[in-house]
Amino acid sequence: MRILLVEDEDKIANAVKRGLELKGYAVDVVGDGDTGLSYAVDPDYDVIILDRMLPGSIDGLEIARRARAEGQKTPILILTARGSIDDRVEGLNSGADDYLIKPFSFSELVARIQALLRRPPITSDSVLKYDDLTLDPSKFEVKRANKLIKLSSKEFSLLEYFMRHSEQILTKDMIINHVWNEDAIVMPNTVEVYIGYLRAKIDRPFPDLPSLINTVRGFGYKLSH
Numbered sequence: 769m770r771i772l773l774v775e776d777e778d779k780i781a782n783a784v785k786r787g788l789e790l791k792g793y794a795v796d797v798v799g800d801g802d803t804g805l806s807y808a809v810d811p812d813y814d815v816i817i818l819d820r821m822l823p824g825s826i827d828g829l830e831i832a833r834r835a836r837a838e839g840q841k842t843p844i845l846i847l848t849a850r851g852s853i854d855d856r857v858e859g860l861n862s863g864a865d866d867y868l869i870k871p872f873s874f875s876e877l878v879a880r881i882q883a884l885l886r887r888p889p890i891t892s893d894s895v896l897k898y899d900d901l902t903l904d905p906s907k908f909e910v911k912r913a914n915k916l917i918k919l920s921s922k923e924f925s926l927l928e929y930f931m932r933h934s935e936q937i938l939t940k941d942m943i944i945n946h947v948w949n950e951d952a953i954v955m956p957n958t959v960e961v962y963i964g965y966l967r968a969k970i971d972r973p974f975p976d977l978p979s980l981i982n983t984v985r986g987f988g989y990k991l992s993h
Contacts, residue, residue: 769814769885769928770794770946774804774831776822787874792921796950800824801831808835812945813842815881820848829862836863843884882906896931898991901970901980903931913977917969926962930991939988963989
C-alpha cells in the first residue's frame with residue numbers, strides 16, 4: 769500500500785516514513801502545501817496524511833478541500849498539533865476522514881491507517897479474503913488453506929494490493945506505483961521477480977488448488993481463479 773505524507777517537520781516526517789516502511793508501506797514525503805496538493809490528486813495513493821500547518825500558499829485543510837473537489841476519494845488523515853473541538857470539526861468538514869493530534873502514538877497512527885484502508889467495500893472485515901487465501905494486515909499474517917505463509921514486507925504489500933483489487937487486471941506500472949516509493953528505482957522485471965516470489969509461496973506449495981496469481985498476457989497480472 770502506498771501512502772502520501774505531507775509534513776514539513778523533518779524529524780516527524782522521517783520517523784513516520786521509517787516506521788511505516790517497516791510495516792510494509794511505501795511512503796512518499798513532501799514538505800509544503802503546494803507540492804502536497806500536486807501529489808494529493810494522484811489516484812495511486814491508498815492513504816493521504818496531511819499536516820495542517822504547512823509552508824506555501826495553502827495548508828493541509830485546503831489540500832483536502834481541493835483534492836475532494838477534484839474527485840479524489842483516497843482516505844485522508846489530518847495530523848496536527850491543533851486539537852480543539854472546532855479545529856477537529858473544521859478538519860473533518862474539509863473532506864478529511866480522520867484527525868489525529870500531535871504528539872501521537874505511532875501505534876495509534878498505524879491503527880488509524882489500517883482502519884481507513886478497511887473502508888473500501890472490498891471486505892467488511894479487517895481480514896482480507898479471496899477464495900481460501902486470507903491476509904490480516906494488523907497481524908502481518910497470510911494463510912492459504914489454513915496454512916501459515918511467511919512473506920517478506922514487500923511480498924506482503926504486493927499481495928495486499930492484489931487482494932484489495934481481486935479480479936482486476938493490474939499492470940506493472942500500477943503495481944510499481946502502489947507498492948514502491950516514488951524515489952525507488954524499480955524496473956519492470958523487478959515486478960516479474962516479485963510475482964515469481966509470490967507464486968512460489970502462494971501457488972506452488974498447493975498443487976491441488978487453483979493458481980491465484982495469474983498473468984494476463986499483454987496486460988499485466990490478476991488475482992483470480
